[in-house]
Amino acid sequence: MAKPFPLEPVESPSILTPYRRIRGLLPSKETREQLDRLRAAESRSMQGQPPVIWDRAQGVNVYDVHGNMWLDFSSGVLVANAGHGHPQIAAAIVEQASKPLLTTYCFPNVPRIRLTQKLVSLAPPKLNKVLLLSTGSETTECALKLMRTHGRRIGGDDKNVIVAFLDSFHGRTLGAQQMGGVLGGRDWIKHRDPDIIHVPFPDGFRNEDTSFQLFERSLADAGVEPDNVAGVITETYQGAGPYFMPNEYAQALRKWCDAHAALLCFDEVQAGFGRCGALWGFELYDVVPDLFCLGKGLSSSLPISAVIGRDDVMDLYGPNEMTSTHSANPICCAAALASIEVIEQEHLAQNAATLGSALREELQAVRDQFSEVIGFAPSQGLVGGLLIVKRGSKEPNYDLAWNVVRCCFHKGLLLFAPVGVGGGCIKIAPPLCIDEAALREGCTVIKDAFQELLRGD
Ligand SMILES: Cc1ncc(COP(=O)(O)O)c(C=O)c1O
Numbered sequence: 001m002a003k004p005f006p007l008e009p010v011e012s013p014s015i016l017t018p019y020r021r022i023r024g025l026l027p028s029k030e031t032r033e034q035l036d037r038l039r040a041a042e043s044r045s046m047q048g049q050p051p052v053i054w055d056r057a058q059g060v061n062v063y064d065v066h067g068n069m070w071l072d073f074s075s076g077v078l079v080a081n082a083g084h085g086h087p088q089i090a091a092a093i094v095e096q097a098s099k100p101l102l103t104t105y106c107f108p109n110v111p112r113i114r115l116t117q118k119l120v121s122l123a124p125p126k127l128n129k130v131l132l133l134s135t136g137s138e139t140t141e142c143a144l145k146l147m148r149t150h151g152r153r154i155g156g157d158d159k160n161v162i163v164a165f166l167d168s169f170h171g172r173t174l175g176a177q178q179m180g181g182v183l184g185g186r187d188w189i190k191h192r193d194p195d196i197i198h199v200p201f202p203d204g205f206r207n208e209d210t211s212f213q214l215f216e217r218s219l220a221d222a223g224v225e226p227d228n229v230a231g232v233i234t235e236t237y238q239g240a241g242p243y244f245m246p247n248e249y250a251q252a253l254r255k256w257c258d259a260h261a262a263l264l265c266f267d268e269v270q271a272g273f274g275r276c277g278a279l280w281g282f283e284l285y286d287v288v289p290d291l292f293c294l295g296k297g298l299s300s301s302l303p304i305s306a307v308i309g310r311d312d313v314m315d316l317y318g319p320n321e322m323t324s325t326h327s328a329n330p331i332c333c334a335a336a337l338a339s340i341e342v343i344e345q346e347h348l349a350q351n352a353a354t355l356g357s358a359l360r361e362e363l364q365a366v367r368d369q370f371s372e373v374i375g376f377a378p379s380q381g382l383v384g385g386l387l388i389v390k391r392g393s394k395e396p397n398y399d400l401a402w403n404v405v406r407c408c409f410h411k412g413l414l415l416f417a418p419v420g421v422g423g424g425c426i427k428i429a430p431p432l433c434i435d436e437a438a439l440r441e442g443c444t445v446i447k448d449a450f451q452e453l454l455r456g457d
Pocket residue numbers: 135136137138140169170171172235239267268269270295296
């Protein structure tokens with residue numbers, strides 16, 4: 001189980017740069033008192049992040065009330081693609097709220113009309129229908145339902161199998177978590193769905209066999225008849241790395257799905273909206289899915305998500321048969337439209353592509369310097385990871401990863417708690433508006449943290 005960050009105040013050395021400002025105790029006495037009150041009243045599952053109470057966040061910075069300022073390498077877990085608190089997004093939210101029009105349930109509203117059209121215009125031509133929802137998990141649940149409904153319509157009851165990947169993450173609700181390939185934490189599910197099966201992801205690190213033959217062999221080993229597969233779902237990149245599949249693998253997967261009338265769904269909840277250096281992550285593979293899921297960076301702020309797909313799939317259900325109370329909330333839609341505009345106007349996907357080489361270079365340098373404890377340092381665009389291992393092995397080293405995150409926090413660099421297999425992955429995902437100087441400064445802080453923690457080893 002992940003551990004909470006301790007609340008005992010630590011005297012941090014004073015730091016003052018254009019991107020970081022830290023002084024005094026972290027957390028302060030007042031912050032600690034507030035966090036104690038929060039912990040007493042709230043589920044333990046919310047205790048996993050470093051102890052800062054966000055007061056405001058702007059661009060690439062997060063501030064507390066005491067004047068501390070962190071350089072953010074989390075984007076609030078890959079949400080704030082357009083940058084924190086972007087004035088255009090804030091203005092759109094205020095304008096919509098002060099109309100006032102706060103909710104419409106499933107009755108139409110103008111921001112919903114504009115957002116669905118915008119998303120369709122940005123999607124590949126054959127993916128011409130959208131369903132707006134609220135969370136990423138809702139989108140993957142919806143994809144599961146659509147893939148199975150489609151499968152059974154064209155192939156009968158047996159065409160029900162969903163293929164997903166080991167170590168993947170699609171959310172924490174019943175179907176989403178069963179499609180997820182993180183096998184721990186599923187003890188609460190007594191009756192597992194026997195028609196959801198997992199195959200190894202071709203990450204090139206934990207699984208060195210990146211050939212597509214392994215996909216086919218794994219299905220055969222699981223006794224799955226390819227024509228019984230209703231759909232294949234994969235994160236565009238596995239968040240646990242980030243791990244990308246080889247392009248040839250993605251293209252072979254597309255062909256395989258076509259040959260067996262199985263739908264291909266990319267979960268772009270993390271990868272979408274410029275994160276990987278293209279608007280959609282799957283563009284990197286030169287492959288078009290039948291469905292894709294969006295969340296997080298869609299609005300850079302408020303809870304809104306979407307499934308986009310072929311109309312014959314998206315229209316499988318009739319009026320009122322596939323809805324969710326807060327779908328297409330007008331304020332969330334206005335925020336999403338503004339965020340997409342910012343991403344376009346400020347060329348943020350392009351910025352991610354350009355700075356991608358700086359991030360890659362920095363992470364490789366950290367890896368080279370600490371190669372005994374960093375097993376792999378993949379990155380693409382503005383998402384990267386450091387896979388922390390026990391010396392000379394591939395076994396995840398959660399404690400060291402966690403200590404690096406904690407040490408960076410005290411140095412004014414905000415990372416979220418380690419993720420992935422065994423909690424060994426330190427993930428780097430700054431807002432896409434970051435500049436090169438800030439990106440390099442943040443990476444230097446990470447390097448300093450390793451140096452400090454491994455001193456004397
Ligand atoms: C790839 C992916 N899919 C789905 C989800 C679930 O999204 P949510 O937490 O909004 O339900 C996440 C969340 O981290 C994700 O990274």
